[in-house]
Amino acid sequence: MFADYVLFGILKWLDIVSAYKPIDDASSVGQxxxxxxxxxxxxxxxxxxxRTRIS
Structure with missing residues (x-):
């Protein structure tokens, strides 16, 4: 649904600019x-x- 894409966009931006992984892959949100x-x-x-540019 549209709400998924809106929230995903915000979290993806945070994922791109953050020096640490903001979402735990094992959590339901991470999945x-x-x-x-x-x-x-x-x-x-x-x-x-x-993170990929630093390492």
Missing amino acids: WFDRLEGLYGEHAARVPTV
């Missing part, structure tokens, strides 16, 4: 986030983050 990142050819999952 939901991973599912949305995997949509549409996994384009959202391949976006570079601050």
